[in-house]
Amino acid sequence: MEQTLNPLTQSKHKQLDSLFSEAESMTEPSSRDEIVGQIFRASKSICDEVVHYQDRQKLHRSEKLDHILTSRTWGFPIMLAMLGVIIWLTIAGANVPSSMLAETFGWLEGYITLGFQAIHAPDWLHGLLVLGLYRGISWVVSVMLPPMAIFFPAFALLENFGYLPRVAFNMDRLFKRSGGHGKQSLTMAMGFGCNAAAIMSTRIIESPRERMLAILTNNFVPCNGRWPTLILLSSLFMAAGVASGLQTFATAAIVMGMVLFGVVITLLVSWILSKTALKGVPTHYTLELPPYRRPKFWNTVIRATLDKSLFTLKRAVIVAAPAGVITWILANIFIGELSILEHIVAFLDPFARALGLDGFILMAFILGMPANEIVLPILMMGYLSTGAMTEVEDMAALKQIFLDHGWTWLTALNMMLFSLLHYPCGTTLINIYKETKSPKWTFLSFAIPTAMAIGVTFTVAQVARGMGWV
Amino acid sequence: MKYPSKEMPYRIALAGNPNTGKSTLFNTLTGLRQHTGNWPGKTVLCAEGEYRFQEKNYTVVDLPGTYSLYSNSADEEVARDYILFEQPDVTIVVLDATSLERNLNLALQVLEMSDRVVICLNMIDEAIRKGIRIHDQKLSSKLGVPVVKTSARDGKGINELKKIVTRVAEGRIQTRPYRIRYSEKIEEKIQSIQSQIENIFGDQLPSRWIALRLLDGERSMLNALKKRIPKEGAPDGANLKSPYPVEA
Numbered sequence: 154m155e156q157t158l159n160p161l162t163q164s165k166h167k168q169l170d171s172l173f174s175e176a177e178s179m180t181e182p183s184s185r186d187e188i189v190g191q192i193f194r195a196s197k198s199i200c201d202e203v204v205h206y207q208d209r210q211k212l213h214r215s216e217k218l219d220h221i222l223t224s225r226t227w228g229f230p231i232m233l234a235m236l237g238v239i240i241w242l243t244i245a246g247a248n249v250p251s252s253m254l255a256e257t258f259g260w261l262e263g264y265i266t267l268g269f270q271a272i273h274a275p276d277w278l279h280g281l282l283v284l285g286l287y288r289g290i291s292w293v294v295s296v297m298l299p300p301m302a303i304f305f306p307a308f309a310l311l312e313n314f315g316y317l318p319r320v321a322f323n324m325d326r327l328f329k330r331s332g333g334h335g336k337q338s339l340t341m342a343m344g345f346g347c348n349a350a351a352i353m354s355t356r357i358i359e360s361p362r363e364r365m366l367a368i369l370t371n372n373f374v375p376c377n378g379r380w381p382t383l384i385l386l387s388s389l390f391m392a393a394g395v396a397s398g399l400q401t402f403a404t405a406a407i408v409m410g411m412v413l414f415g416v417v418i419t420l421l422v423s424w425i426l427s428k429t430a431l432k433g434v435p436t437h438y439t440l441e442l443p444p445y446r447r448p449k450f451w452n453t454v455i456r457a458t459l460d461k462s463l464f465t466l467k468r469a470v471i472v473a474a475p476a477g478v479i480t481w482i483l484a485n486i487f488i489g490e491l492s493i494l495e496h497i498v499a500f501l502d503p504f505a506r507a508l509g510l511d512g513f514i515l516m517a518f519i520l521g522m523p524a525n526e527i528v529l530p531i532l533m534m535g536y537l538s539t540g541a542m543t544e545v546e547d548m549a550a551l552k553q554i555f556l557d558h559g560w561t562w563l564t565a566l567n568m569m570l571f572s573l574l575h576y577p578c579g580t581t582l583i584n585i586y587k588e589t590k591s592p593k594w595t596f597l598s599f600a601i602p603t604a605m606a607i608g609v610t611f612t613v614a615q616v617a618r619g620m621g622w623v
Numbered sequence: 624m625k626y627p628s629k630e631m632p633y634r635i636a637l638a639g640n641p642n643t644g645k646s647t648l649f650n651t652l653t654g655l656r657q658h659t660g661n662w663p664g665k666t667v668l669c670a671e672g673e674y675r676f677q678e679k680n681y682t683v684v685d686l687p688g689t690y691s692l693y694s695n696s697a698d699e700e701v702a703r704d705y706i707l708f709e710q711p712d713v714t715i716v717v718l719d720a721t722s723l724e725r726n727l728n729l730a731l732q733v734l735e736m737s738d739r740v741v742i743c744l745n746m747i748d749e750a751i752r753k754g755i756r757i758h759d760q761k762l763s764s765k766l767g768v769p770v771v772k773t774s775a776r777d778g779k780g781i782n783e784l785k786k787i788v789t790r791v792a793e794g795r796i797q798t799r800p801y802r803i804r805y806s807e808k809i810e811e812k813i814q815s816i817q818s819q820i821e822n823i824f825g826d827q828l829p830s831r832w833i834a835l836r837l838l839d840g841e842r843s844m845l846n847a848l849k850k851r852i853p854k855e856g857a858p859d860g861a862n863l864k865s866p867y868p869v870e871a
Contacts, residue, residue: 165823166849172819173845176837179812187837189693195729195803203762207754212729356687443642444721446749447704449776523834 215444219319221444230324235316236412239307241405247299248401254298255550259289277485285481288537293530297368297381301462308345309457314449317342322442322553331420332427333370341367341419344374344565349580352573352588362433365594366423367584372577372602373419378468378525382572383408385529389552390565396521415573418605451555468526476520476531484538494538508607509567509614511558518571520558523579528572563623572605631791632673632680636705637665638733639717640726641688644745646670648717650683652785658665669701681792684711692732693841706736707828712792715784717743720750721756721773730766734800735832739791740768743784748774757819758762767799812838824848 156585221227269279313318324338330611336358343351351371358364375383387407388400427433451485483494491499513535521528536554555564576599577585586595611623617623639645668684675849686705687698706714718726723744733740744757757804763770769787773780790796799801804810817864824830836844 168819168823169845170847172816172823173837173842175819176812176816176834177840179816180838180840184809187806188839189834192728192731195731195801196724199727199765199801200724202759203765205756205758209755271749333735361694444749554788 166267215442215455218445222316222319228319232320232323233409234484235311236480237405237409238389239304239311240309240384241401242383242410243300243304244408246403247384247492248388248396250299250302251295251488254295254565255291257428258295262287262291280485281481284395285478285534285538286474289476289480289534290474292533292551293470295467296529297526298462298466300381300384301466302383305462306454307427309453310448310450313445313447313453314448318442321495327420332431332433333366333420333423334358334360337367337370340371341374341416344371344376346377348372348374348376348577349584352584355588360433362431363384365589366426366431368589368594369426369598369601372581373415373422373574373605375573376525376578377580378528379572382525382529383569385413386569387411388567390560390562391553405554407595410571411569414570416570422601422605424436443540465524476527476534480520480531480534481538483533494535498535508610508613509547509563509617510571510610511564513558514564514568514571518575521578522576525572525578540617561623563614563617567613570613571606573612574602574609576600576603576606584612588604626642632682633712633789634709635737635788635792636709636711637683637717638702638706638713638729639745640690640719640729640753641744641808643688643717643719643726645717646685646777648715648743648745648773648781649683650759651775651778651785653683672768676789679789689729691729692736693839699870700843700847701746703736706733707832708847708851711739711821713739713741715741715743717745720747721753721814723755723757731801731803735802735835736767736770736829738798738800739798740798741784741791742766742768742770743780743788744770745775747772748777748779762844766801768801769796769798784847793866805818805835809838838843 190405201232222231265283265287266279269283290487321335321338323334328335328337337355339353340351343354344544348371352368355364355367358367384404388404391404391407480494483497484492485492488496494516497516500512501515501519502512505512508515513532515533517535533551533554536558555569576582582595582599585598586592589595624840637645637649643711649672650671652820653674669687670684674681674687682791684705689696689702690700692699692703692706705711710850711859714733714737716730717867718730723784725801730742744759747757748756757772758774761769769791771780771787773784775781787796791798813831813834816837817830818836819828820828825832833848
């Protein structure tokens with residue numbers, strides 16, 4: 154850039170430089186404190202004149218509530234209980250509407266097929282559009298929409314109430330001990346919504362070292378795109394052995410366990426990094442606890458539904474629709490005995506088996522790189538395309554698809570673990586690159602989670618098999 | 624002072640601490656006509672939207688919520704650079720009326736940077752519920768800029784705010800922003816640096832404020848200033864919109 158500057162500009166640069174060093178020579182260590190202190194004093198003196206309190210007692214209500222919600226004894230139990238209730242509500246509430254949606258789609262499919270027959274459409278077209286595209290989208294909508302329509306508004310209500318900063322306050326001690334910045338707990342909380350957005354939110358962390366820690370570990374909490382996978386798989390598989398009345402509780406407990414495991418991994422990786430590649434001491438900061446506010450109920454619910462649920466769903470459908478077509482085409486072009494899809498799956502299978510997964514699942518994660526929302530849809534389309542033409546009927550039918558492909562509780566568990574721990578989605582990686590401007594750190598933010606995902610699933614699979622649990 | 628031509632919308636920036644209802648105000652002002660804009664150089668997303676009021680168009684930029692403008696972090700730099708270099712026609716500082724003292728620090732900093740400021744005392748309903756009374760006229764005369772009470776989430780005071788913003792944007796309200804007096808020692812140093820800054824940038828940048836930052840030893844400020852200079856020296860007419868004089 155320097156060589157393009159004209160003389161006028163150059164001389165001004167020099168002027169600025171000398172001005173800066175002149176200013177620097179005048180600066181005393183106390184200058185900043187003096188300047189900031191003067192601003193604070195001015196604020197105070199103005200406020201003393203213009204603000205009048207009628208009843209100071211009223212102002213302390215927030216503090217009383219904080220005393221409980223952020224107390225050393227009750228802080229964590231209350232936090233876990235809140236999370237548990239939200240997840241339980243989601244699972245218990247989503248079952249019925251999910252089945253109803255699935256039935257409606259199955260019923261519609263009959264008529265669509267009749268329509269195709271009436272106009273004498275060729276079989277391949279019916280296969281591509283109905284069996285590939287339509288079924289794929291139907292499953293996505295019926296499986297993902299109901300849980301999202303409950304989870305996101307519930308989460309948004311807590312957020313608007315002002316609870317999230319309290320979560321950050323509670324978590325602060327843990328993050329400090331693992332060498333990170335206390336605000337990392339806030340960016341982590343953002344990650345529960347969307348990791349890509351959370352990467353941007355790490356800008357609130359001043360120190361570059363601690364910001365990098367927050368970026369590298371953000372992916373270990375499940376985002377919008379991964380919640381449905383966790384919730385669905387745990388409700389289908391993990392709670393199967395439990396008495397029916399307690400099943401939703403067991404499912405909720407499993408999902409919560411996943412979330413806590415993600416948090417533990419976040420802390421662990423932060424701790425390891427802060428002892429190795431990103432050495433340093435955590436800096437101090439002030440965390441403001443804003444006053445509690447009663448959320449505007451319907452406003453929040455509607456906004457969360459429109460903004461988050463429909464946004465996630467739209468992303469899933471838009472990306473999943475072409476993926477469905479591609480999957481269907483791959484499954485129907487044969488090279489030798491096997492379709493292209495089966496070749497890919499067969500290639501991935503041995504490695505995937507070692508992780509307790511199968512070739513289809515690994516393929517879905519790879520093709521799902523652009524967005525986590527589409528991993529499950531692609532997986533289902535892959536399964537559906539290989540002869541097991543399950544109509545969209547109900548959740549039992551969905552489980553049957555998985556069982557037909559040899560799933561056990563271990564497959565479900567490891568898919569959940571892989572989903573929780575694996576590399577960030579494409580959007581997140583792009584954001585990481587934009588924020589860090591470093592190919593090295595972007596690569597590490599891909600490699601560290603991937604290594605964790607492979608390591609953990611491999612260990613779990615080997616232990617479970619070795620002990621003869623599966 | 625420059626005024627936008629008839630078609631050019633006035634540019635309004637929203638500054639404020641996090642959690643002051645700034646984004647709610649943004650949504651109330653702009654309704655559904657909003658989109659996200661991406662500022663050059665930084666991948667920081669500031670929401671940007673428009674509204675129309677009394678036959679005029681306004682572009683509103685929702686700056687990142689910050690506690691100060693001292694470039695402690697990337698988002699503070701974004702907010703600072705926007706106010707300093709993009710020079711919005713009006714900067715609305717959104718304050719949480721329930722904790723005015725803490726919020727006022729940011730307002731005082733903005734007042735050091737810009738003349739065209741409107742103070743928005745938001746969440747006034749909540750303040751009243753908590754028994755907090757704020758003398759808005761007294762505050763206005765203290766700060767030397769208009770003060771408007773609003774409750775953005777109920778849409779209260781929004782019309783009044785728009786009216787005041789229009790009058791400030793058009794220059795029909797003369798402001799006399801409150802400037803903090805520092806100790807004699809610091810004021811002397813400011814004096815000596817300020818004139819040199821004016822030599823370089825003319826009267827287009829708030830020289831007193833820049834002098835303070837340089838005395839702070841803020842290196843990021845120096846770099847931000849340098850980045851601005853090449854534009855000014857560009858030989859073609861491409862820099863017509865640049866807020867800096869071609870000759871110092």
